Amino acid sequence: MSKNLSELSGRKGVEENLFDKMGKLAIETGAPSEEDLETLANEFLIGKSTAFGTTTFYDFLKPENKGKKAYACNGSACLCAGTQPAVIAQLKTKFKAEEIGHMTCLGRCHENSAFYYNGTNYSGNSIKNIDEIVTNKSQKIDSYHCEAVGNVVLTETYEGLANHYAPFKSALKKDPTKILEEIKTSGIRGRGGAGFPMGSKLEFCKNVDNETKFIICNADEGDPGAYSDRYLLEQRPHSVLFGMMISGYVTGASWGILYIRAEYPESVAIIENAIQELRDADLIGENIDESGFNFDLKVIQAQGSYICGEETALINSIEGQRPEVRVRPPYPAVQGLFNKPTVVNNVETLAAVHFIIKNGGSAYAEIGTGKSTGTKLICLDSFFNRPGVYEIEMGVSLNSVINDLGQGFKEPVKALHIGGPLGGIVPEKKFGDLTIDFESFSTNGFLLGHASVVSIPETFPMIEYLEHLFDFASYESCGKCFPCRLGTKRGQELMTKAITGEHKIDRYLLEDLLHTLEVGSLCAHGGGIPLPIKNTLAYFDDELSDYFAN
Amino acid sequence: MNKTAYINDRLYELNTGETILSFVKRHMNDKAIPTLCDAPNLDPFGACRVCSVDVAMEAGGKTKTLASCHTPVSENSYIYTDTDNIHRLRKNIIELVLTDHPLDCLTCEVNGNCELQDVAAQVGIRDVRYPAGDNHLHYEKDKSHPYMTSDLSKCINCYRCVRACDEVQGEFILSMSGRGFDSKIIKGLDNSFMDSDCVSCGACAQACPTSAISDVFQSKSVTSAEKTRTICTYCGVGCNLEVSTKNGEILSIQAPYEAEANQGHTCLKGRYAFKFYNHPDRLKSPMIKKNGKLEEVSWEEVYNHLAQKFTSIKKEHGPDAIAGISSARTPNEENYLMQKFMRAVIGTNNIDCCARVCHSPTALGMQRTFGTGAATNSIEDLDHTDCILICGANPTDAHPVTGARIKQTAMKGATLIVIDPRRIELAKYAQHHLQLRPGTNVALLNMMMYYIFSAGLEDKEFLDKRCEDHEMLREKILGLDIDEMEQITGVEKEKVKAAAIAYASANAAMEFHGLGVTEQSQGTFTVMQLADLAMITGNIGKKGAGVNPLRGQNNVQGAADMGAQPHQGAGYHDVTDPILNERYNTFYGTKVPQHIGYKIPEMFNAAINGDLKSMWIIGEDVVQTDPNTNKVMKALSSLDMLVVQELFMTETAKMADVLLPGASFLEKSGTFTNGERRIQKVQQVVEPIKGTKSDGQIIIDVMNRMGYQQPDYTPDGVLAEISQIVPFFAGVTWNNLGENGKQWPVAKDGTDSKMIHIEEFKRGKGKLYYFDFKESPEIEEHGKDYPYIITTNRELEHYNCGAMTRRTGNVELLTEDVLLIHPNDAKANHIEDGDMVCVESPRGKVDIKSFVTNEVKPGILSSTFHFPEVMLNIITSDVTDTEALCPEYKVVSCRIRKSKGKYKSV
Numbered sequence A: 001m002s003k004n005l006s007e008l009s010g011r012k013g014v015e016e017n018l019f020d021k022m023g024k025l026a027i028e029t030g031a032p033s034e035e036d037l038e039t040l041a042n043e044f045l046i047g048k049s050t051a052f053g054t055t056t057f058y059d060f061l062k063p064e065n066k067g068k069k070a071y072a073c074n075g076s077a078c079l080c081a082g083t084q085p086a087v088i089a090q091l092k093t094k095f096k097a098e099e100i101g102h103m104t105c106l107g108r109c110h111e112n113s114a115f116y117y118n119g120t121n122y123s124g125n126s127i128k129n130i131d132e133i134v135t136n137k138s139q140k141i142d143s144y145h146c147e148a149v150g151n152v153v154l155t156e157t158y159e160g161l162a163n164h165y166a167p168f169k170s171a172l173k174k175d176p177t178k179i180l181e182e183i184k185t186s187g188i189r190g191r192g193g194a195g196f197p198m199g200s201k202l203e204f205c206k207n208v209d210n211e212t213k214f215i216i217c218n219a220d221e222g223d224p225g226a227y228s229d230r231y232l233l234e235q236r237p238h239s240v241l242f243g244m245m246i247s248g249y250v251t252g253a254s255w256g257i258l259y260i261r262a263e264y265p266e267s268v269a270i271i272e273n274a275i276q277e278l279r280d281a282d283l284i285g286e287n288i289d290e291s292g293f294n295f296d297l298k299v300i301q302a303q304g305s306y307i308c309g310e311e312t313a314l315i316n317s318i319e320g321q322r323p324e325v326r327v328r329p330p331y332p333a334v335q336g337l338f339n340k341p342t343v344v345n346n347v348e349t350l351a352a353v354h355f356i357i358k359n360g361g362s363a364y365a366e367i368g369t370g371k372s373t374g375t376k377l378i379c380l381d382s383f384f385n386r387p388g389v390y391e392i393e394m395g396v397s398l399n400s401v402i403n404d405l406g407q408g409f410k411e412p413v414k415a416l417h418i419g420g421p422l423g424g425i426v427p428e429k430k431f432g433d434l435t436i437d438f439e440s441f442s443t444n445g446f447l448l449g450h451a452s453v454v455s456i457p458e459t460f461p462m463i464e465y466l467e468h469l470f471d472f473a474s475y476e477s478c479g480k481c482f483p484c485r486l487g488t489k490r491g492q493e494l495m496t497k498a499i500t501g502e503h504k505i506d507r508y509l510l511e512d513l514l515h516t517l518e519v520g521s522l523c524a525h526g527g528g529i530p531l532p533i534k535n536t537l538a539y540f541d542d543e544l545s546d547y548f549a550n
Numbered sequence B: 001m002n003k004t005a006y007i008n009d010r011l012y013e014l015n016t017g018e019t020i021l022s023f024v025k026r027h028m029n030d031k032a033i034p035t036l037c038d039a040p041n042l043d044p045f046g047a048c049r050v051c052s053v054d055v056a057m058e059a060g061g062k063t064k065t066l067a068s069c070h071t072p073v074s075e076n077s078y079i080y081t082d083t084d085n086i087h088r089l090r091k092n093i094i095e096l097v098l099t100d101h102p103l104d105c106l107t108c109e110v111n112g113n114c115e116l117q118d119v120a121a122q123v124g125i126r127d128v129r130y131p132a133g134d135n136h137l138h139y140e141k142d143k144s145h146p147y148m149t150s151d152l153s154k155c156i157n158c159y160r161c162v163r164a165c166d167e168v169q170g171e172f173i174l175s176m177s178g179r180g181f182d183s184k185i186i187k188g189l190d191n192s193f194m195d196s197d198c199v200s201c202g203a204c205a206q207a208c209p210t211s212a213i214s215d216v217f218q219s220k221s222v223t224s225a226e227k228t229r230t231i232c233t234y235c236g237v238g239c240n241l242e243v244s245t246k247n248g249e250i251l252s253i254q255a256p257y258e259a260e261a262n263q264g265h266t267c268l269k270g271r272y273a274f275k276f277y278n279h280p281d282r283l284k285s286p287m288i289k290k291n292g293k294l295e296e297v298s299w300e301e302v303y304n305h306l307a308q309k310f311t312s313i314k315k316e317h318g319p320d321a322i323a324g325i326s327s328a329r330t331p332n333e334e335n336y337l338m339q340k341f342m343r344a345v346i347g348t349n350n351i352d353c354c355a356r357v358c359h360s361p362t363a364l365g366m367q368r369t370f371g372t373g374a375a376t377n378s379i380e381d382l383d384h385t386d387c388i389l390i391c392g393a394n395p396t397d398a399h400p401v402t403g404a405r406i407k408q409t410a411m412k413g414a415t416l417i418v419i420d421p422r423r424i425e426l427a428k429y430a431q432h433h434l435q436l437r438p439g440t441n442v443a444l445l446n447m448m449m450y451y452i453f454s455a456g457l458e459d460k461e462f463l464d465k466r467c468e469d470h471e472m473l474r475e476k477i478l479g480l481d482i483d484e485m486e487q488i489t490g491v492e493k494e495k496v497k498a499a500a501i502a503y504a505s506a507n508a509a510m511e512f513h514g515l516g517v518t519e520q521s522q523g524t525f526t527v528m529q530l531a532d533l534a535m536i537t538g539n540i541g542k543k544g545a546g547v548n549p550l551r552g553q554n555n556v557q558g559a560a561d562m563g564a565q566p567h568q569g570a571g572y573h574d575v576t577d578p579i580l581n582e583r584y585n586t587f588y589g590t591k592v593p594q595h596i597g598y599k600i601p602e603m604f605n606a607a608i609n610g611d612l613k614s615m616w617i618i619g620e621d622v623v624q625t626d627p628n629t630n631k632v633m634k635a636l637s638s639l640d641m642l643v644v645q646e647l648f649m650t651e652t653a654k655m656a657d658v659l660l661p662g663a664s665f666l667e668k669s670g671t672f673t674n675g676e677r678r679i680q681k682v683q684q685v686v687e688p689i690k691g692t693k694s695d696g697q698i699i700i701d702v703m704n705r706m707g708y709q710q711p712d713y714t715p716d717g718v719l720a721e722i723s724q725i726v727p728f729f730a731g732v733t734w735n736n737l738g739e740n741g742k743q744w745p746v747a748k749d750g751t752d753s754k755m756i757h758i759e760e761f762k763r764g765k766g767k768l769y770y771f772d773f774k775e776s777p778e779i780e781e782h783g784k785d786y787p788y789i790i791t792t793n794r795e796l797e798h799y800n801c802g803a804m805t806r807r808t809g810n811v812e813l814l815t816e817d818v819l820l821i822h823p824n825d826a827k828a829n830h831i832e833d834g835d836m837v838c839v840e841s842p843r844g845k846v847d848i849k850s851f852v853t854n855e856v857k858p859g860i861l862s863s864t865f866h867f868p869e870v871m872l873n874i875i876t877s878d879v880t881d882t883e884a885l886c887p888e889y890k891v892v893s894c895r896i897r898k899s900k901g902k903y904k905s906v
């Protein structure tokens, strides 16, 4: 979190983006060369250490990434599905072991067996055609079930550019304060995990006096098991862009940046295409529709790091700094990207704005429950009889999601991991207690988060799931704060050593560790990982007791 | 009613915006909350989390654990610093840290002064419960560098070093690599310290809470029991140093965080270049030349010899046959004594100091325009400026701590304008770099003023109220042929226009200038133009503005203040004014001369033509550093008696008839006055090494031998004398200077001045002057035959003639003088990087190694004169500033060719 580096990076504006350049330099060989980094460092005056330090942070820029050709998914859903050993074995018939890397969740949780090769994602049965894939780059877009129950907000059919953007054009004729009022009236809360009211965030930013402001779309959907943002980016790109444009108009920002994860190559292409459509139709650029409002959009592709989904890490990432979490205050709305006021919103939050502007804030507020208004996308993994993306109204029962939408499980499932790696582990006996909204989850000791759903089958040992969680947390820790950098690693070691039988877990020590992580961590990564672990300890004590010394 | 909040259920007053940590520290004590990643001069970072506290929003309410270092206090909140919850958290964090830390405290260099050790003790950690796991204890030590060291097995990943390098020095040498558990501190592209671009400022070593980054002097080890605060001797920034000693030997130096002049920072010269002080080369006995050879003699003998010789020369040739060059390296007190000796004891105004060759045009130019020859504002004003104009200065090398601060200000968004022929470090950060031909400052500044007047951006109210001759200036400036000026300076007029508008439109714009302004034939005029520029834009008398010379030598301000100049005595009184002369007569109790004495270049001329018979030079290697070496040597060898008072056998000392071994700044007490008029205490750290004496005592001894009663040297005693004759020292006493000194003028009651000319100028109204550009005689006469221009400058690692810095580890960092040459010129002359180049001027020639770079423009060369191996001043000229006689080091006509080997004509 260097203010100087933010400023220096910002001097070149959004077009000449440092992080973007780092990414481009890695395309050829998998990591930028030292000479290239030196040139970048001189161009941006950031010092060689910054250029090098930044690139070594990312899975797809670090020197070890050199020469990697194919990547197998190692996300929670593919892990639980147990499909990956076979995928790797198949890949090894084509690539040397050192040419195979891993990516954490390609968003193919509905059919698993996911891998990435040469700019394209594959899943399901594709691995069987590896010969063909390697020889003539065959594109296989996945398909999954998609359905809305109740009011349709996010999955609404796209009606073409002119119709879709008509509400935007009429908004430009109104006072931004009026538009903000609608968003506040809607009661919409952020879908990225924290559930912060979108209207308040926009208002903070609007109230800061600054010529330069930014809107960022957080499309880093890192939670293994989640692919609802991917759905919106690929199937409803103009809803996402619409939301950013309105946010820009409300706050007085003139740039919108979409930070899209590297693991979604198709999303990048589709969004870029949609931006071009807007440009061709003069819906972005200078003085849009003679309103005096200037707004442009740019895609920045992430490079493989879960923590970049955390908004301040994400901002550092775009600046080409190491994406370590920043302290707050200052909040991004006051001092964000390049030290300028910035609003960061999740893809799904932004995509809902179209409905709000078109139908009014109160129409949206009428959907859902009191404090959790609107609809929510929920994605079900391959353990369900009917995996896919579902739009439901907030407040629908979890059982109805499992049984009516998912049509039950293919095999016995003992728990659902809902809301990403930092979400709670809901044991089967609690399914009946929950409804899909922020309050129901938190009062029951879980977390709605981004509402991804990963099934843990009866056969999967919970100790291994704990090891996986700690391992993920440690691997993805930014390393800035002591509790998380050290604690997640030690947690993983405790689990691994318990599995191998080398060392039984000292329960008090584990409790101390979880306490340290939970209350001591700087961000919700280290702070959040104890939740699923504590859930597991509470609900699967019998299964785990052998691993403990006391 | 002020805002309040509770600490452990007691109510305290709180400052708006303050963090919990500072609130608690302020009301309880510094140790009330442990911290590891926090540091006094760095922004809050929130990494270690041991500073966590519990906070409730109402009495008995639910508490939340928050990191105190970066959380602002909420009004009426209840802060608990010592709950069981907090104890548990802190202890467990430290336990985690210790799972990846060597447990060899007892043999660690910082044992007893390690923040991790302290915090571990504070939280009461006893053992580590985790089974042995992955760790980083295998990291190897980095011992590549003469000063900086690292042992990253001791690193706790607090980022303090990274942040110090970024937020304090602005160098970005350090960062982390990797992420999470594998993150590791790197230098550059994971190089060693030596292979990185580290400038050895030591900020990281001072910031590091453990021994993970340190220095060869182990400056954090506590075995150094005694600490003395003093002032750096290497430049006009006046950094405060905290020197650790043991058994009378200096161990290491650190920078006090609360020092106003440097806020916990230094450059490598101040922090690390002290080993010269007891170097075997130190002169340790007085010497007299006998039969052409310098022989060691006793102090008794040398004093008698001096007294006798001075008396006889005076008798035979009159007092004006004797001249003195005082040293701007030495304290005010010694400068005062030296000028007093020349004036009151010898009876001549032939006293000058090295200000002559650096900032004499500044003193003169600012006196003429404002009435005072000193910076108008303070360095801290950088926090209040939104535009910085740097003209002819390279602060990151020559005034590194101020340079770093300017860089910080520029990186935080202030507009930066650099006027310099070289693409200096700061030019890279500048929005406007006006890369003019050396010697054309006057033309360029006229262009700036032209665009300001043309755009109507002048501050009319300020001009009407506070200045005179505004209409004259305006008329002259608007009558200029701008295209001609563009031709002369070689800078596109659009660029100048943009810079002029940026400067004039700023709320507060701050000027800095250095020797690139003064060491020119139109040096004084340029200073006066800089004053014009500030006045026409109303940039005087307000925070974040002003004209601020970056004074070269550490006490060059003080040397002039004390009267080490031939036309003004102590306190700048005109020596020719009969009333003021009378004051001096009364005060010194003897008759002092009333005619102006020789300036340094005039001394050399007088020596050559036989009028001057003896010179006493203190701490100045004129042979190596004054221009036209051959002429200087000729002058010195024409004297009957050359007295040199020195630390080392410099090129000048070699020519001495009498050699006096002086003491270094570490061995004596007195005061230095920095570039912002701050009078600060230099305090003796160690006794003068055996055989040497403090320079002040030497002068006093000679005074007494020659029959003038002057009490023995004490800093407070001499300062008390000074304060009676120098008006702006009226309220200065040794005791009231305190830790941070006082900025003159200091009123009788001790009130000092951060800014001057606030309501009105010292001279009443500010006087505006206009000057035509005039080509330097050097170019006029020799430009045709010698088509290249070489301009001289300084490098960070060395100080002037290098007598001191070449005797420290700095010499391993910069080993020689090099010639900067543009790739086109190199190519045209078949010169490759690293080739020896013969540079020839009408005065002579030198051989020097080339460094091909586009830091200079085609046709322009640049070099330094830190090393006697090159003796660059063989080629520099006799041309001086027309007003102050400051030599024109910055514009030297020359030609170049590839040379075969070494050539040196001395």
Ligand SMILES: Cc1cc2nc3c(=O)[nH]c(=O)nc-3n(C[C@H](O)[C@H](O)[C@H](O)COP(=O)(O)O)c2cc1C
Residues within 6 Å of the ligand: A189, A190, A191, A192, A193, A194, A195, A196, A198, A218, A219, A220, A221, A222, A223, A306, A307, A308, A309, A310, A311, A312, A344, A345, A346, A347, A349, A350, A523, A524, A525
């Ligand atoms: C470890 C971590 C990972 C996160 N990852 C994401 C993510 O992938 N996508 C996202 O939108 N928000 C993510 N967030 C939340 C963001 O920090 C931020 O709250 C969100 O983008 C704000 O948008 P919203 O208000 O629309 O939800 C993450 C937070 C943490 C602590």
Ligand code: SF4
Residues within 6 Å of the ligand: A307, A324, A325, A476, A477, A478, A479, A480, A481, A482, A484, A485, A521, A522, A523, A524, A525, A526, A527
């Ligand atoms: S909790 Fe983890 S991810 Fe978050 S700041 Fe700390 S180290 Fe980084």
Ligand code: SF4
Residues within 6 Å of the ligand: B148, B164, B165, B169, B171, B172, B173, B174, B197, B198, B199, B200, B201, B202, B203, B204, B205
């Ligand atoms: S010594 Fe100074 S420049 Fe070098 S790494 Fe440390 S802070 Fe940076």
Ligand code: SF4
Residues within 6 Å of the ligand: B154, B155, B156, B157, B158, B159, B160, B161, B162, B185, B207, B208, B209, B210, B212, B213
């Ligand atoms: S080297 Fe020192 S200052 Fe730097 S991160 Fe490690 S412990 Fe902290």
Ligand code: SF4
Residues within 6 Å of the ligand: B232, B233, B234, B235, B236, B237, B238, B239, B262, B266, B267, B268, B269, B270, B271, B398, B399, B400, B401, B402
């Ligand atoms: S900046 Fe100047 S005063 Fe400060 S340490 Fe360096 S040389 Fe000494």
Ligand code: FES
Residues within 6 Å of the ligand: B034, B035, B036, B037, B038, B045, B046, B047, B048, B049, B050, B051, B052, B067, B068, B069, B070
């Ligand atoms: S001192 Fe507050 S987190 Fe380190």
